[in-house]
């Protein structure tokens with residue numbers, strides 16, 4: 001766990017060290033240090049989880065024994081995730097969850113799920129969502145495979161029919177789950193490994209095109225093939241440089257959003273988008289509520305926030 005703090009058994013690596021390690025591992029085709037538990041949920045639990053939740057879940061994440069899946073997307077709520085309709089209703093010491101998720105990667109192998117559900121249908125859509133963690137064996141969950149065009153079973157649809165989970169499954173505060181879920185996406189989506197793997201695949205594809213004969217020459221002699229490879233190379237390079245940029249912003253000492261390094265105005269980063277999960281070195285600041293974050297709208301993270 002290169003990105004986890006030492007107190008949780010991690011290597012507490014700096015941002016640039018993490019970037020170099022991840023890039024090398026991904027390019028060489030080695031297993032990437034960090035599954036959805038290590039890379040995504042673990043850091044979020046450290047920020048928003050109770051001590052009990054940390055004790056319960058972090059050891060299994062760290063040892064790799066507990067596999068997690070992500071219940072965010074729904075058939076009608078993809079890019080517009082905040083429109084999600086899966087409901088969680090409080091009933092005594094439990095929540096009762098009903099609804100459907102889609103593209104739930106690895107749900108058929110997962111032991112646990114982290115899931116966003118609507119707990120207040122009358123609130124503005126971002127403010128009525130809560131974040132839950134619970135076992136996939138909970139009665140009422142059905143997993144239905146979605147086989148992709150290559151015949152591979154990675155995705156699933158998952159259905160929730162009166163799924164009862166204890167109230168302690170809630171991470172963070174009720175109706176503030178959007179911000180917990182968004183923090184998790186920050187950790188998930190800022191990542192060099194995709195670009196590094198794409199670079200390696202592109203090199204292999206380029207080699208294949210050089211060596212494969214077609215119409216008396218090699219595939220590479222065809223302008224269409226060369227153009228397509230060039231377009232892929234540009235995209236791969238853009239992805240790599242974007243990751244470097246995010247890491248460099250963090251390495252420059254950015255602590256969202258309370259401390260801005262001096263950037264020329266033309267390159268001033270958007271702090272909301274610049275928080276990289278990979279840049280775990282400045283972790284912890286999302287849980288604090290600098291007044292500049294609120295922008296006059298009240299604290300997004302906690303209703304108990306005093307600032």
Ligand SMILES: Cc1cc2nc3c(=O)[nH]c(=O)nc-3n(C[C@H](O)[C@H](O)[C@H](O)COP(=O)(O)OP(=O)(O)OC[C@H]3O[C@@H](n4cnc5c(N)ncnc54)[C@H](O)[C@@H]3O)c2cc1C
Nearest residue numbers: 069070071072073074075077078079080102103104105106
């Ligand atoms: C490999 C992979 C694994 C995934 N694993 C999971 C998982 O484990 N759990 C999970 O919950 N989800 C998962 N997802 C789902 C992923 O997060 C969704 O694909 C995402 O939520 C987008 O939703 P959608 O596919 O419904 O696309 P849509 O939201 O329907 O978007 C389709 C297209 O329309 C564009 N678009 C959408 N809205 C607008 C707009 N307002 N203006 C202009 N263009 C727009 C989008 O950019 C996109 O090109 C996974 C996806 C992939 C590719």
